[in-house]
Amino acid sequence: MKRNDLILLVILLAAGLGWLFAARTLVSYKGDEAVITVDGKEYGRYPLSEDRVIEIGDSNEAEIASGTIRMTKADCPNGLCLKQSPISRSGESIVCVPNKVIITISASENAAVDTMAE
């Protein structure tokens, strides 16, 4: 039984790392705009190139600076969203579950040329 445990451990670690690596290299790209969604509906799109402070309803606030976006204010009980590091790549997200706010990254149409040159 101990051997099966080890096999499970190795398989999960390999699968996890493999998936992680694959997702980052194949799917993830450096996006140029942040998309904020509240309760499933798009709230706004903002270019990452311009520093700005965004108020999301009266419960959250995000800030774009240095090409990344992060959550700067939130009134949710555990504030996990505030502890997440800034994001700038597609696939990454910052989520405030109680307030149903999600920040994601995508590429506007202009980005197509830039990302190919990357």
Next chain:
Amino acid sequence: MKNRTAFLGVFSALAIILGYVESMIPFFSGIPGMKLGLANMAVIAVLYLYGPADALFVSLVRILVVGMMFGNMVSILYSLTGAVLSLSVMIWLKGKGWFSIRGVSIAGGVFHNIGQLFIAAVTVNTFQIFYYMPLLILSGTLTGILIGILGGEITRRMKGILLT
């Protein structure tokens, strides 16, 4: 087994305290669902010392009490999703006998995180956060083996005490 009620009470209290201790350890990555799961140490010990029904009991008591003390109805619902999914998988795997307590705990840890991620995705109305699934699988595996080792130690030492 003698004094079953009393010991289940002790294990429940232990699970509650472990839940509280965990909230004081800064294990934050911000990804919804990633946690140490220290309280599962007590739950899995009860699973191996007493059985599935008692393990479920201790798990539910812990979630309800901690939820009422520090959280709210919503946080209780979230905790329940991960815990019930995780415990169901652990009970099933224990019955299958393919793994020792460590393997079972690894599966428990992984499924606990998957459950939490799922409920977060449903709540926020998006599946974008499944991008973090590999990280949750990794963290669930690592915390699972840690809790499995500790839970196993508790089980090993308590077995003798409980049978006398």
